[in-house]
Amino acid sequence: MIKHDVVVIGGGLAGMRAAVEAAERGADVAIVSKMHPVRSHSGAAQGGINAALGNRDEDTPEAHAFDTAKGSDYLGDQDCIEAMCSDAPREIIWLEHRGCIFSRLPDGRIAQRPFGGAGSPRTCYSADVTGLVILHTLWEQLERFNVKVYEEYFCTALCVEDGIGTGVVAYNMRNGELELINAKATIFATGGCGRMYAKTTNGYASTADGLGIAFRAGIPIMDMEFVQFHPTSLKENGVLLSEAARGEGAYLLNSNGERFMFKYAPNKGELASRDVVSRAEWTEILEGRGVDGCVLLDLRHLGREKILERLPQIRELALDATGKDAIDDPIPILPGMHYTMGGIETDIDGATRIPGVYAAGECAAPSVHGANRLGGNSLLETIVFGARSARHACDYIKKVGNIKPSERTLQAEKDRLNKWLSKDTGTRAPVARAAMQNVMSENVFIFRNEGQLTKAVDQLLDIRRRFDEETYVMDKSKTFNTDLVNTMETDFLIDAAMCVANGALARKESRGAQARTDYPERDDDNWMVHTLAWRQEGQNPKLDYSRKVTITKWQPQVRSY
Amino acid sequence: MANIKLDIFRFDEAVDTVPHRDVVAVDIPETTTVLDALEVAKSEVDGSISFRRSCRSAICGSCSMNINGVTGLACKTPCNSVMDESGTIKIDPMPNFQPMRDLVVHMDPFWDKYTRLKPYLQPADKDSDHQTERRVSPDDMKKLVDVANCVMCATCYALCPVVSVDPSFAGPASIAYAYRFIEDVRDSKKEERLAQINEDYLWLCAHCYACSYCPKHVDPHDRIIDVKRATVNSRVMIKERGPQHALVVNRTIKKTGMLAETEVIQGTIGRFNIKGLLAVAPLGLRMLSKGKMPPPFLKPIPKVDEVKTIYDTLEVPVT
Numbered sequence: 001m002i003k004h005d006v007v008v009i010g011g012g013l014a015g016m017r018a019a020v021e022a023a024e025r026g027a028d029v030a031i032v033s034k035m036h037p038v039r040s041h042s043g044a045a046q047g048g049i050n051a052a053l054g055n056r057d058e059d060t061p062e063a064h065a066f067d068t069a070k071g072s073d074y075l076g077d078q079d080c081i082e083a084m085c086s087d088a089p090r091e092i093i094w095l096e097h098r099g100c101i102f103s104r105l106p107d108g109r110i111a112q113r114p115f116g117g118a119g120s121p122r123t124c125y126s127a128d129v130t131g132l133v134i135l136h137t138l139w140e141q142l143e144r145f146n147v148k149v150y151e152e153y154f155c156t157a158l159c160v161e162d163g164i165g166t167g168v169v170a171y172n173m174r175n176g177e178l179e180l181i182n183a184k185a186t187i188f189a190t191g192g193c194g195r196m197y198a199k200t201t202n203g204y205a206s207t208a209d210g211l212g213i214a215f216r217a218g219i220p221i222m223d224m225e226f227v228q229f230h231p232t233s234l235k236e237n238g239v240l241l242s243e244a245a246r247g248e249g250a251y252l253l254n255s256n257g258e259r260f261m262f263k264y265a266p267n268k269g270e271l272a273s274r275d276v277v278s279r280a281e282w283t284e285i286l287e288g289r290g291v292d293g294c295v296l297l298d299l300r301h302l303g304r305e306k307i308l309e310r311l312p313q314i315r316e317l318a319l320d321a322t323g324k325d326a327i328d329d330p331i332p333i334l335p336g337m338h339y340t341m342g343g344i345e346t347d348i349d350g351a352t353r354i355p356g357v358y359a360a361g362e363c364a365a366p367s368v369h370g371a372n373r374l375g376g377n378s379l380l381e382t383i384v385f386g387a388r389s390a391r392h393a394c395d396y397i398k399k400v401g402n403i404k405p406s407e408r409t410l411q412a413e414k415d416r417l418n419k420w421l422s423k424d425t426g427t428r429a430p431v432a433r434a435a436m437q438n439v440m441s442e443n444v445f446i447f448r449n450e451g452q453l454t455k456a457v458d459q460l461l462d463i464r465r466r467f468d469e470e471t472y473v474m475d476k477s478k479t480f481n482t483d484l485v486n487t488m489e490t491d492f493l494i495d496a497a498m499c500v501a502n503g504a505l506a507r508k509e510s511r512g513a514q515a516r517t518d519y520p521e522r523d524d525d526n527w528m529v530h531t532l533a534w535r536q537e538g539q540n541p542k543l544d545y546s547r548k549v550t551i552t553k554w555q556p557q558v559r560s561y
Numbered sequence: 562m563a564n565i566k567l568d569i570f571r572f573d574e575a576v577d578t579v580p581h582r583d584v585v586a587v588d589i590p591e592t593t594t595v596l597d598a599l600e601v602a603k604s605e606v607d608g609s610i611s612f613r614r615s616c617r618s619a620i621c622g623s624c625s626m627n628i629n630g631v632t633g634l635a636c637k638t639p640c641n642s643v644m645d646e647s648g649t650i651k652i653d654p655m656p657n658f659q660p661m662r663d664l665v666v667h668m669d670p671f672w673d674k675y676t677r678l679k680p681y682l683q684p685a686d687k688d689s690d691h692q693t694e695r696r697v698s699p700d701d702m703k704k705l706v707d708v709a710n711c712v713m714c715a716t717c718y719a720l721c722p723v724v725s726v727d728p729s730f731a732g733p734a735s736i737a738y739a740y741r742f743i744e745d746v747r748d749s750k751k752e753e754r755l756a757q758i759n760e761d762y763l764w765l766c767a768h769c770y771a772c773s774y775c776p777k778h779v780d781p782h783d784r785i786i787d788v789k790r791a792t793v794n795s796r797v798m799i800k801e802r803g804p805q806h807a808l809v810v811n812r813t814i815k816k817t818g819m820l821a822e823t824e825v826i827q828g829t830i831g832r833f834n835i836k837g838l839l840a841v842a843p844l845g846l847r848m849l850s851k852g853k854m855p856p857p858f859l860k861p862i863p864k865v866d867e868v869k870t871i872y873d874t875l876e877v878p879v880t
Binding site for chain 1: 570578603608613615623637661672676681682692696697699710745
């Protein structure tokens with residue numbers, strides 16, 4: 001049996017930051033990842049990472065925390081928000097000292113750019129490849145500390161004995177064997193679940209793995225109805241064009257050539273928070289002022305030099321997908337599924353309700369983003385809560401004696417996989433996946449109402465039941481069986497989608513990214529609570545609202561930009 | 562919509578002794594990328610087709626493969642740019658790697674090349690000494706950002722003919738990554754890094770320019786030149802055989818307008834390195850017996866002064 005003190009599931013920013021922190025503290029730590037760490041989708045993050053360094057204008061962690069709380073539409077837990085924003089400058093310096101390649105100001109300090117919903121230019125960046133350079137810096141630190149990486153191991157289940165986490169079961173993609181991994185502390189850092197939708201900025205691998213695993217182990221999933229639709233994704237393939245474009249001054253135009261954002265956000269215009277901009281774009285399109293179902297992102301006035309220096313990647317992505325060069329033409333864009341504010345419920349240290357089990361990054365919800373995340377805060381969350389969860393885990397493992405996962409979970413996983421592999425007929429996972437994606441894209445989009453959401457909930461439950469009964473895996477090979485892996489991913493994605501749709505139907509208000517046309521107002525009297533979803537086998541999740549929003553400094557106010 | 566036929570290399574290392582090919586037809590718009598075409602084929606026709614993929618926007622580096630004989634990222638290659646008149650696209654795994662399953666290859670030798678470099682910043686001071694960031698000029702950072710665009714897709718490594726004959730060669734990608742540290746003003750191990758990369762056969766690069774094709778415009782070939790230049794400019798490394806060879810080649814050309822091979826051999830190995838010279842003696846004797854031995858001294862070409870002027874204008878180091 002593989003055995004380590006701390007096992008991190010996922011090799012993106014949160015996972016690697018956690019592993020490096022544990023390694024620096026002398027813990028025996030390993031990463032289990034379905035991909036090589038540098039392949040992680042964190043690398044696709046473009047625009048930057050927020051920290052109140054104050055290198056351009058005066059700034060404080062408190063101002064950052066206020067912007068984040070307001071951006072969350074007051075659903076974020078303010079103790080977690082304050083912790084994140086006060087850790088932020090130190091974490092950026094930590095990265096810089098380990099070689100991270102940040103763009104610089106003329107005096108040599110780290111450059112910062114304006115981002116949506118922020119009162120100060122506090123987004124540190126590296127041209128438009130910020131996620132990639134941080135990903136590489138952290139991977140370099142894994143090499144430095146010789147951290148063991150179980151590469152192309154797909155984690156399938158969490159082991160819990162006597163109420164505490166004892167490790168995981170993982171599927172070795174190279175030889176097709178399921179293995180038991182013993183860990184005193186397990187940290188989930190498995191990223192997002194964009195693939196519940198048909199069009200998403202997320203890659204093929206963003207499939208709710210950790211979320212589904214935790215859910216099945218009895219950990220509640222929090223606030224999943226808050227799905228961020230990024231205002232600027234390409235119509236052709238959903239690929240992201242960074243908010244950095246607007247941060248650098250790009251315009252959003254409708255079919256009249258009008259900068260329509262000032263109608264919706266008189267002060268901030270294009271740099272309002274993402275939920276506001278996406279709703280504005282969709283309203284323009286619905287009211288007939290779109291261009292072929294899109295609005296336009298116009299960078300032309302920035303000039304060739306600035307585009308090539310600061311936004312080279314998005315220019316090339318747009319060129320590849322549309323044939324249009326952003327230097328000469330506006331780019332057609334529309335809102336696309338980008339991020340889930342919700343995730344595995346954790347506390348301020350990334351700890352879940354099961355001792356020894358942690359979560360960090362997009363798959364987790366300590367609730368710093370509440371109902372809407374600000375751009376530049378997701379990379380920050382991965383780094384801060386990756387480190388925090390590892391710190392807590394390293395203290396925790398000192399208090400735990402020898403624990404062992406039982407063969408029972410391993411056997412259950414073998415049975416689950418064999419059920420699919422032993423059948424030669426039935427329905428393949430891509431069919432269920434496409435059905436789920438259609439339901440989500442059509443009924444759980446930017447504007448929602450009871451009728452559509454009820455339909456979504458019913459259809460998803462049907463998809464869940466049919467998946468459980470009919471699924472089979474076509475590929476029977478033991479070598480790199482991605483058909484089997486995709487099936488497990490789809491299994492987890494359906495759970496995540498059910499949490500989103502059920503949470504959205506039950507929350508009878510509009511807040512942040514949840515816009516109910518039948519309940520258009522925010523309802524602070526009844527809904528300053530988090531949605532907790534608990535799994536029920538073969539049924540809709542049980543919802544519970546026992547966790548109230550933590551307020552430290554800022555009472556809810558009218559939110560305008 | 563077009564009917565696209567994907568002619569795919571099929572292999573399973575656990576059961577197959579030889580590979581075979583399958584042709585899978587899919588109806589998709591012809592502007593679809595090769596990656597999305599494979600995804601449709603896998604989802605709708607044959608679930609056993611295996612390939613790596615993640616971001617589908619040329620940033621994760623997973624999907625490099627050989628498409629109609631040219632290696633590149635499948636997510637950055639539209640079908641209509643590569644299909645023939647019948648709509649067929651031939652897809653193989655990256656060359657220079659051992660196939661594992663279909664288009665999936667064993668990547669470990671590639672990653673090992675990075676590990677050998679100690680690929681992490683090694684500053685002179687301790688991390689804990691600082692409360693703020695180190696100051697670095699925008700230009701010094703910009704040089705690194707251009708290299709930082711590398712997504713480690715291994716396209717250049719797969720294209721490298723030197724790797725194909727000598728797998729111990731570091732290969733273009735890891736040399737470009739070494740450059741990222743050698744040129745980082747925050748790093749303190751420049752000489753050690755140059756020594757390591759010289760040991761990893763930097764000078765085996767044949768400058769064929771195959772790796773100039775880079776999906777992310779990192780241009781590893783130019784970075785190899787940069788690292789060679791840094792080696793020649795290093796007081797410590799200059800004594801090594803690689804830089805000595807480069808210098809003596811230039812010296813003889815500047816002096817005579819031609820490559821003086823006898824002098825190059827002596828200059829590379831060292832005039833007083835008796836053991837080294839004896840090691841190449843059998844080669845010399847064979848050349849002599851076949852009448853291929855170059856003359857020990859060369860008469861300069863007419864107008865050799867013009868050659869000297871070129872060298873002086875370009876400021877190429879020769880000593």
